[in-house]
Amino acid sequence: MAGLRVLVAASEVAGFAKTGGLADVAAALPRALARLGNQVAVVMPFYNAVRRSGVPIENTGIVLPVPMGGRVLATRVLRSRLPNSDVPVYLVEHQPFFERDDPATGRSLYQQAMPGGYKADYPDNAERFVFFSRAVLELVPHLGFMPDVVHANDWQTGLVPVFLSEGYRTQSGYQRTRSVFTIHNIAYQGMFGRDVLNLTGLPAWLFNPAQLEFHGHLNFLKAGVVFADAVSTVSPTYAREVQTAEFGCGLEGLLAGVHAKLSGIVNGCDYDQWDPTADRHIASPYTAETVFDRKPLCKAALQRRFHLPEDPKVPVLGMIARLVSQKGIDLVMSAAPGFLDMGCQIVVLGDGDREYHDELQALRDRHPDRVGIYLGFNEGLAHTIEAGSDLFLMPSRYEPCGLNQMYSLRYGTPPVVRTTGGLADTVVNATVENLADGRATGFSFGDYTAAALYETVKWALTLMRDRPADFQQVVRTAMAQDWSWDRSAVMYEALYRKVCNLV
The missing domain is CATH 3.40.50.2000 (Glycogen Phosphorylase B;)
Structure with missing residues (x-):
């Protein structure tokens, strides 16, 4: 069976920039998919954290025109690789949006420390991730392959399935590309004012309760759920829970309504990093026998x-x-x-x-x-x-x-x-x-x-x-x-094949 071509879009990737479990998934799943014989690439923003990480970085020579409202922003694309693999990681560079994180001053990927000790989201997060989501799809012709699946993750890339469905799918090369959207934590939805729609270039009629609108706001995570060809969560039980009022954070009705395209796949554990038989951090390695x-x-x-x-x-x-x-x-x-x-x-x-x-x-x-x-x-x-x-x-x-x-x-x-x-x-x-x-x-x-x-x-x-x-x-x-991630990757590959009608 021929391998699939997959582009994984995430706002953070372990080894490059990380705030939580999404980064672990975005680093480990592509490697496991590649081991199954699939062609995989990853795309993420180029933060200061990536520069500090020390990973090898090369200039691709790619400059993308990214539409933002009534203007077009040019962005360079750099490239690296996931450690211990040949999976390329494309880094979307735009200094005003992404090169601001600095632990010494309390500035992280999405938030900044405020007087009084609390943390606040950056006021331009909507603009930052509208830009990144458009850049993901502008990058596609430069990958060297047309992806069968674009796999978006969490609210930061929630607009990727929308842009694909409402803008790019009519363009040459995108017609067969399908989207998968994974909810890692439904509590974080990316809700912004209606005026953000002007930045997206999407038609105003999409701002309605059945599509992009959520209590008067543009909800990035809801957008991903509505427009993706398949939606997944990171465990089967969580997929059931988010369809209830206790866990759905206001989106339970929507998720229950799309349950036919909703599934749950447990994240994998990176046993290369977490192996008691060869863990350099512990006093004495051991096996189940010892x-x-x-x-x-x-x-x-x-x-x-x-x-x-x-x-x-x-x-x-x-x-x-x-x-x-x-x-x-x-x-x-x-x-x-x-x-x-x-x-x-x-x-x-x-x-x-x-x-x-x-x-x-x-x-x-x-x-x-x-x-x-x-x-x-x-x-x-x-x-x-x-x-x-x-x-x-x-x-x-x-x-x-x-x-x-x-x-x-x-x-x-x-x-x-x-x-x-x-x-x-x-x-x-x-x-x-x-x-x-x-x-x-x-x-x-x-x-x-x-x-x-x-x-x-x-x-x-x-x-x-x-x-x-x-x-x-x-x-x-x-x-x-x-x-293991190998176990999880088999299930993701099956989901991709289903959404591409390759079962």
Whole structure:
């Protein structure tokens, strides 16, 4: 079967510029698709972060004319490659829009720090990503192949399917190109004033409740959903959840109405980067056969790193997350006294809302020999926590897919999760029945309460302390799971073939 030609458009790509999980997907999925024999390219903006990353960059000589309202902006296109692959990454350069990020001054890819410590979106984000979405389609004739599929991701590229459907598909070479739009987090929709429509060059009659308009605003994410030939989310459970009022963020009716073209595919785990058998960040590599001999060395290293007493019998609860309410940090803080009463140590790595920073620092100050925190992000320390913890806490309010629970499975650190989104799809709860069947890979609960989290950790500790054979079975079963990107890429390829009528 002939390979497909795919252009992946994303506002961030790991190794080049990253703020969240979208970047991981945009780096790993194209490589996995290429391994299946498909021809793949990636396109993203050229941020300062790309320059700082140190990746090799070459000038393509391509200059694109990008229509913006009543004017045309010229933009250079640079090129690099995804690490460890031949997949090209095209970098759309436009200094006024994209070369402003600077961690030293609190300026990220989409936001800037404001007086008082809070973060605000750049006021021209609409203009920036109208421009990028048009540039994506202007780039197509220069790729060296006409894509069968343009795969757009999140609100920043939500207009790509609109431009393809309403403008480019009538042009030579674009007629057979189809669009796939993936929702990574429906809470972020890219809503802007109606006047933004003037920048797009799209006809005014598209601004109606069935297409681009959403409560008087132009909604980029809604646009992608309406105009894409297929829509996906990053887990099957999340695809169902976003069709409900609890999780749909106002778009549940629309998504229920297009359910025939909506699907969910779990993100993959990059086992090249997250492999306990060859992880340079951890104290002692280990396999499923050596986990109970070697993992204690990783635990001791973690305890030393956070200046906690080195005691192999003390359970260590690890958490790596953005410190925002979505991630369940409020549940962890409420349940923390109970965890400490059960004899646990707690280690947390993350950055986020100031109130949670303050609460964590106060908890550590009260219990310096039981609690370790690192405010910020540190890649090596993330690996150390995954390898050294006994249990991994991920009690999210909602979680479209999640990656850390998959890392935890591979590292033999059973995750404690709430049954939502991708957490529900990837973790098999250690019920009595699942333990008897040898299927359990972690621990889960349904109610979003600190009491439910506490009771679930209590059950996990019961297995650790009183039923070690059962706990060891959970660890080994978890480590045997395959949530690789190769698995996910096969499902994306099937979706592409379906949308191109090549099944």
